[in-house]
Amino acid sequence: MSVVEDNLAALGLSVPEVAAPAGSYVPALRNGxxxxxxxxxxxxxxxxxxxxKVGAEVSAEEAAACAQTCVLNAIAAVKSVVGDLDKVTQVxxxxxxxxxxxxxxxxPGVINGASDLLGKAFGDKGAHARSAVGVAVLPKNVPVEVEIVVAVED
Incomplete structure (x- = not known):
């Protein structure tokens, strides 16, 4: 198990199986x-x-927990490509x-759910640039969707 996975385990979390794509795409792709x-x-x-919708049917706190789940699923997608999460040099x-x-x-407060987990999982390598965007609707009427870009060593 990687240091990242040990950090997640200390939080009572584990890297899930990567979700199957719901369309014509791959969960993650490496370029360089x-x-x-x-x-x-x-x-x-x-x-x-x-x-x-957040602010109507879903509270900001519930949405932040959803953002954490989204980024955990993103970590799973990264792991499916790189194998060892300790190869991540920077989020x-x-x-x-x-x-x-x-x-x-x-x-921004909702997406802190994702950002905070990345910091706990990856330590200093979890610091990242970020955008938090409000939209009218997301697939399957979910309140949050998150994507990440990470740098890895060869």
Whole structure:
């Protein structure tokens, strides 16, 4: 097991199986020393963690937990490409989408659920650039979708 997986285990978490694509794409793709993940939604063992708009049917706290699940699924996608998560040298970028009620403007706080877990899992290598974007709707009516880009060693 990797240091990253040990860090997750200390939090009571583990890297899940990579989710099967729901369309014509791959979960993650390596180009040079970068791995790009496809957008990951909050599924746990194939079941949606939550549905609805943040600020209406889903609270900001629930959405932050969903963002954590999304990034855990993204970590699984990275592992499916690189094999050993300790080969990650830097989390480079996080892009988080939040299906938001028109009055909700707390997207950065929601995506902190993903960012905070990356910091706990990868330590200093988890610091990253980030965008948190409010959108009208996401696939399957989920409240959050997250994708990441990581740099890896050869």
């Amino acid at each position: 020393n970068l791995i790009y993940t496809s957008g990951q939604i909050p599924t746990v063992a194939g079941e949606l963690q939550a549905v609805g 480079v970028k996080v892009l988080g989408f939040v299906a938001s009620d028109p009055s909700f403007d707390g997207q």
